[in-house]
Amino acid sequence: MNAPKDTSGSPSTDGQADRSPVRVGALAPLSQPGWVEAGRHLLAGLDLAVQEANSAGGIGGRPLELMVRDTAADPERASAAVEELTDLGVAALVGEYHSVVARAAATRADALGVPFLCSSAVLDALTEETTEWVARVAPVQSHGWRLYADFLLASGRKRIALATQSSAYWASGTRVLRDRLASRRGTVVELDAHALTPEALCDALVAHDATALLLLVGHPEPAVSLVKAVRSDGRLAEILIGAPAGQPEFAAWAALLGGAGAGVPFLRYLPERFGPLAERVEKELGGCLGEAPSFVAFEGWDTITVLVEALRSHGTNRAAIAASWPHLRVEGTRGPINFSRTPETGVRQWAWAPVQVADRDPAAPERFRVLHTG
CATH class of the missing domain: 3.40.50.2300 (Response regulator)
Structure with missing residues (x-):
């Protein structure tokens, strides 16, 4: 364990008249x-x-x-x-x-x-x-993403497709979702957003009879193109699109997608009130x-x-x-x-900030709805 130690370059408070920044x-x-x-x-x-x-x-x-x-x-x-x-x-x-x-x-x-x-x-x-x-x-990611998985299950979504890109962050999120959903008889299929066109990904969603598509991809692309493709595909009218990493929180999401970007649940770290x-x-x-x-x-x-x-x-x-x-x-x-010690983080951690699953209200996309908390 690396414990705090003084270093020669560390600032000091020795000078009584010190007014430096x-x-x-x-x-x-x-x-x-x-x-x-x-x-x-x-x-x-x-x-x-x-x-x-x-x-x-x-x-x-x-x-x-x-x-x-x-x-x-x-x-x-x-x-x-x-x-x-x-x-x-x-x-x-x-x-x-x-x-x-x-x-x-x-x-x-x-x-x-x-x-x-x-x-x-x-x-x-x-x-x-x-x-x-x-x-x-x-x-930590596992805390929030487990809550997101619980939200999916509570809303009756058990056949989950993940549109993924290569990243340690996305891979970690995939493991969390897979483990949580599997423990409650949910299933997860990964779809490579780099290898598949948006249209081919829609075909895969139909083939797997997915009830939810989660975007584990970059923003604005390919996330925006995937949302547009799914929203315009009549075969997928009932599928839930989700973005646990929080992309719909930001104004650019609404600007790029308009009403198509509403009703996409995401994680954010705010209290209900x-x-x-x-x-x-x-x-x-x-x-x-x-x-x-x-x-x-x-x-x-x-x-x-x-x-x-x-x-x-x-x-x-x-x-x-x-x-x-x-x-x-x-x-x-x-x-x-x-701050306290929490398992497998290595650092001092605030456990935890409040977590919400929220979305933009389809009736008024500038307004957020809180769907689930934990």
């Missing part, structure tokens, strides 16, 4: 092939919480400064950014949306001895070895984004709010920040946040 490195997909819309929402949440922290006096009078790096969904680029930001003297790292990218960042942060508070990535095993340097706000804190943050984030904030924006806000508490209560030394994870108790937008 406390630098925090932020990782997010801000260019393609990354999911840019998710990265923009994540950064909006991070930025807003930094502004609020600085308005409240910063960290012992020192301003918090966010140093943003675009990962573009590239694990190697993320690892290089972690090294660069570590050399620049950041106190900690935050962010990232893509799971495979976050795993690369977490592995490098652990090796370099710099705290990393992961905002959005859900792949269960974020690091191969247990580490004290990494903590995570997002729930907002309290006063979440309502305030929702309003502020909406003003920053010019649209309704997604759950990813709330993850960003919660991440910085947790880190600010760590910095204020334990100091800006890297080892002290990492040592603070199990002692933090922070009120986030989606409930009280604290």
Whole structure:
């Protein structure tokens, strides 16, 4: 196990008159092939919480400064950014949306001895070895995707087809769904979205008598083309299209698909009802984004709010920040946040953020319906 240790490059709080910025490195997909819309929402949440922290006096009078790096969904680029930001003297790292990218960042942060508070990535095993340097706000994939499988079964959908692409994230999700459904007499068939045209995939759905198609593929393509093909195929009028990874949460989904994108259940990490804190943050984030904030924006806000508490209560030394994870108790937008050890994650984990299965209402696609919670 890699325990927190002091490093010569770690920031210190030795100088009484120090008013230099406390630098925090932020990782997010801000260019393609990354999911840019998710990265923009994540950064909006991070930025807003930094502004609020600085308005409240910063960290012992020192301003918090966010140093943003675009990962573009590239694990190697993320690892290089972690090294660069570590050399620049950041106190900690935050962010990232893509799971495979976050795993690369977490592995490098652990090796370099710099705290990393992961905002959005859900792949269960974020690091191969247990580490004290990494903590995570997002729930693990297996937790949310089991809930999604339960939703399918509760709605009478037992013959499930998966449109898949090659990725550790999609492969992990496939295993979770297959195991959960098989334990309740459901069946799963995988359809290669790279090898099959949308029309050929529709033929396969008919041949397998599937009652649901889950999109375990990239957005906008091939997800958008697959939805259009299925919606226009009269043989598949009764099939449920689902997107557990959350694509329909974002405005681009509705813009590209219109009414065809409604009624597609997805996972998101929000409570059924907002309290006063979440309502305030929702309003502020909406003003920053010019649209309704997604759950990813709330993850960003919660991440910085947790880190600010760590910095204020334990100091800006890297080892002290990492040592603070199990002692933090922070009120986030989606409930009280604290960290514990959970099986097979390797990191300190908030267990858990609230989970919903939701969709866009076919009668009003700009409105969301909550279909299942857990």
